[in-house]
Amino acid sequence: MGGRPRAVTLDVRALGVRGVNAWLHGEGQAAGGGRVEIVHPDGAHNLAVGLDADLDVEIRGHAGYFVGGMNKRARITVDGSVGWSVAENIMSGTVRVRGNASECAGASGRGGLLVIEGDAAARCGISMKGCDIVVGGDVGHASAFMAQTGTLVVCGDAGAGLGDSLYEATIYVRGRIEGLGADAREEPMTASDVTRVEALLRRAGFAHAGVEFKRVASARTLYHWHAGLGHGAY
Amino acid sequence: MCGIVGVLVKRERARTQLGTLVVPMLACMDARGPDSAGLAVFHDATPAGARRMSLFAPDRAYPWCTLADRLGADLDGTATIVAHENLAVATSSLAPTAVRAWIETHAPAVRVLGVGRRMDVYKDVGRAPDIARRFDFARLAGTHCVGHTRMATESAVSPAHAHPFTAGEDFCLVHNGSLSNPHMIRRQLEARGIRFETDNDSEAACRWIAWRLAEGDDVETALGRALRVLDGFFTLLVGTAEGLTLVRDAFACKPAVVAETDDWVAVASEFRALAHLPGIADADIFEPRPERVYTWAVDREP
Numbered sequence: 001m002g003g004r005p006r007a008v009t010l011d012v013r014a015l016g017v018r019g020v021n022a023w024l025h026g027e028g029q030a031a032g033g034g035r036v037e038i039v040h041p042d043g044a045h046n047l048a049v050g051l052d053a054d055l056d057v058e059i060r061g062h063a064g065y066f067v068g069g070m071n072k073r074a075r076i077t078v079d080g081s082v083g084w085s086v087a088e089n090i091m092s093g094t095v096r097v098r099g100n101a102s103e104c105a106g107a108s109g110r111g112g113l114l115v116i117e118g119d120a121a122a123r124c125g126i127s128m129k130g131c132d133i134v135v136g137g138d139v140g141h142a143s144a145f146m147a148q149t150g151t152l153v154v155c156g157d158a159g160a161g162l163g164d165s166l167y168e169a170t171i172y173v174r175g176r177i178e179g180l181g182a183d184a185r186e187e188p189m190t191a192s193d194v195t196r197v198e199a200l201l202r203r204a205g206f207a208h209a210g211v212e213f214k215r216v217a218s219a220r221t222l223y224h225w226h227a228g229l230g231h232g233a234y
Numbered sequence: 235m236c237g238i239v240g241v242l243v244k245r246e247r248a249r250t251q252l253g254t255l256v257v258p259m260l261a262c263m264d265a266r267g268p269d270s271a272g273l274a275v276f277h278d279a280t281p282a283g284a285r286r287m288s289l290f291a292p293d294r295a296y297p298w299c300t301l302a303d304r305l306g307a308d309l310d311g312t313a314t315i316v317a318h319e320n321l322a323v324a325t326s327s328l329a330p331t332a333v334r335a336w337i338e339t340h341a342p343a344v345r346v347l348g349v350g351r352r353m354d355v356y357k358d359v360g361r362a363p364d365i366a367r368r369f370d371f372a373r374l375a376g377t378h379c380v381g382h383t384r385m386a387t388e389s390a391v392s393p394a395h396a397h398p399f400t401a402g403e404d405f406c407l408v409h410n411g412s413l414s415n416p417h418m419i420r421r422q423l424e425a426r427g428i429r430f431e432t433d434n435d436s437e438a439a440c441r442w443i444a445w446r447l448a449e450g451d452d453v454e455t456a457l458g459r460a461l462r463v464l465d466g467f468f469t470l471l472v473g474t475a476e477g478l479t480l481v482r483d484a485f486a487c488k489p490a491v492v493a494e495t496d497d498w499v500a501v502a503s504e505f506r507a508l509a510h511l512p513g514i515a516d517a518d519i520f521e522p523r524p525e526r527v528y529t530w531a532v533d534r535e536p
Binding site: 042043044045062064065081083084100102103121122140141 | 484485486487491504505506507508509510519520523524
């Protein structure tokens with residue numbers, strides 16, 4: 001029986017963040033693939049950032065800010081919670097958080113998939129530019145603020161100001177929406193929306209039905225300057 | 235950027251460990267605030283009528299015993315002093331207002347950092363690990379404590395501008411963030427006769443909340459009102475005789491993480507400051523929500 005290949009174990013307490021990242025960028029990248037286990041993260045920032053290799057990275061514990069930032073190709077799993085800006089500017093690959101994420105999860109992500117199995121705090125998916133984000137629980141206020149392209153799927157509730165100043169990203173929310181931001185509006189779910197949500201849910205490992213979600217997108221009223229608007233105020 | 239830490243121990247036998255719990259937390263948050271650091275510790279109360287006064291002198295070899303002797307002789311009382319370099323805690327039955335007035339006249343270099351029956355305050359400019367070592371924070375016992383590491387953004391780096399700020403008795407505040415209306419708050423309070431010691435924005439928050447407490451608000455009500463009055467960014471951690479209270483502004487762009495076990499509750503700006511606490515693996519860990527007031531009270535035997 002083959003089973004999974006044996007993982008290389010990197011101990012943050014012994015190697016420090018620089019040592020762990022140097023191994024990932026050096027030997028890890030040179031190996032061209034394989035499994036890496038990172039132990040004792042102890043909330044350290046900047047773990048497994050900027051990877052560009054076909055690696056499976058498993059972080060055993062809570063990680064700090066920017067974990068999995070700028071990720072390309074690698075599949076990173078955090079078996080715990082994460083601080084601010086997990087998978088910030090993700091390019092491709094997958095970052096999965098088994099616990100909760102703090103603010104700005106997936107900020108400005110350009111591609112790939114970010115899965116947060118628990119809750120994400122404020123500004124989840126802020127300025128996302130093409131990545132997909134699936135959150136198993138709730139998202140905090142100002143999520144998908146100025147999001148440009150990509151998809152944010154929220155299986156729980158969304159906080160106030162959802163999708164404020166949204167461009168062409170699409171948001172799907174299964175639970176309650178505390179409030180929509182400027183220029184964000186709820187739109188009818190089409191058959192293609194249902195297909196799109198269910199495909200993402202399957203990739204993320206959730207079993208909800210697509211029809212349970214609401215679609216939020218840009219009303220596009222902020223795209224052009226309306227010179228006549230607000231004259232009455234002066 | 236600044237760093238905030240706080241610990242409240244729930245079991246009486248663990249009170250001797252308060253200092254050893256908080257020192258690594260404060261040292262870890264040095265990265266968020268490398269210019270000044272401070273800690274306020276709450277103990278068992280002094281006997282009724284007696285007060286603890288935390289004192290600062292610019293000179294690390296300040297003659298604290300001489301000060302205590304002169305103060306006792308002039309005011310016809312006694313003051314016992316426990317000193318570490320340029321900081322000292324004086325315990326005395328003399329009225330705090332009389333002691334403060336005497337210090338202003340006879341020892342103008344000395345400043346009062348805090349007054350109360352339970353609270354001692356230590357703060358100075360410098361790196362958090364150095365300050366923890368200089369004042370031997372690891373030795374400190376007590377029910378709860380509030381600490382801060384400062385990266386100044388809006389007013390000078392000086393011992394007086396370091397946190398925690400105090401006002402009234404057994405009340406202190408640490409702040410991560412910046413306020414945009416501290417001058418307005420200050421003018422309103424000064425019109426009520428409340429004196430300020432610095433031009434720091436956090437001092438305005440401290441004195442405003444202390445004023446509400448003096449007006450009869452409980453700490454949760456006062457911090458609930460502060461959410462409406464303070465304009466800006468803030469995570470505030472407040473220490474009182476009763477315990478710790480935490481609040482974040484509506485934007486919540488200044489971080490905080492809380493961890494709680496049966497033995498303690500700990501607050502820090504970042505999880506990594508909590509990662510080494512005993513029992514953290516089984517702790518309930520959460521991020522406080524914006525605009526919600528969280529309070530943890532010391533469980534005292536009646």
